[in-house]
Amino acid sequence: MERVVATLEKGAQCCGWSHGGRRLAAGYADGAVSVHDSADPSARYSSRWMAHSCGVVNVVWVPPEFGEAIACICADGTLSLWEEIGQDAQAVSWKLCKLFEGTGTQVVDVQFGVSLTTLKLVAAYSDGYVKVYESLDPLELNKWQLQAEFQNVIDSVSRFGKPSCMSASIAWSPRRGESQQSSFVLGYNSDLSQFNSPKVWEFEEAHQRWVPVAELALPGDKGDRVHAVAWAPNIGRPYEVVAVATCKGIAIWHVGLNPESDGRLSAEKVALLAGHDGEVWQLDWDMSGMTLASTGGDGMVRLWQSNLNGVWHEQAALECNAVQH
Secondary structure (H helix, E strand, O other), rough: OOOOOOOOOOOEEEEOOOOOOOEEEEEEEOOOOEEEEEOOOOOOOOOOEEEEOOEEEEEEEHHHHOEEEEEEEOOOEEEEEEEEEOOHHHEEEEEEEEEEEEOOEEEEEEEEEEEEOOEEEEEEEEEOEEEEEEEEOOOOOOOEEEEEEEOOOOOOOOOOOOOOOOOEEEEEOOOOOOOOOOEEEEEEEEEOHHOOOOEEEEEEOOOOOOOEEOOOOHHHHOOEEEEEEEOOOOOOOOEEEEEOOOOOOOEEEEEEOOOOOOOOOEEEEEEEEEEOOEEEEEEEEOOOOOOEEEEEEOOOEEEEOOOOOOOOEEEEEEEEOOOOO
16 A cells, blocks of 8 residues: 655655655755655655755765764755754754865765764765765764775776766665675766776775775676666675666676685676666665665666576566656
């Protein structure tokens, strides 16, 4: 049975669920942001404020252990961080914690990751550069330091010029633990092929740097523009599962847990899922890491699963009113 979980006003351009799906944030063309509580779908919103002077194109929630906060990407590439304040539901408001300095390039995607007890933020920029920020105090979301800056290329010594990147997609590894290194996968939709292929970046403690440990593209696919990536939760598999959407479909990759002698992780493309008529916009795994949901320009939500033999298939297709974000 269908159930309304939130009613968005005219001009909504993007939305994002909080971890656990308890709240929904939406960004609007006029620069406003609204927050909705799924427990009260009859209400228009619990909070609404003007976050930017131009449209908000993406909203991303901070992991819940660091408070109720969201990052907003503006149409001009500005990145801001907002935190909810006030204990009384009647007196709740949102304050600007951090406005990340612009450098003449635009932020095209941002995601948060947790390393032990440290909150990290990785931002992809329109010039193909990646910046990783680290929170200096988990209780103060206005205090960040730039930990690293690099290009999304395997050969970091060479310079391939300045690409024009229309979009990017980032997914942090969901695995946490003292023995787990911080890692994320990133792919670009750009005009320079070297930047497009998704690379798994891992933080090397010994040298305090980020290194590419896997490239999720076959030789003939490295120039394909990447539209979305998603890293599946791991509940006991001896490998990681990462989904990558390009113009050719949705590729399912198995990534090894232990590095080879050269420090790289093994990567095997085990399936290519074709079903969407047109571009795939977004990928999301369920909490078990067993079901992948995809949305695209054909106005469909498709659910994918693998059987006991490891063969992937379309489990369901749901029609929806497609709104790209």
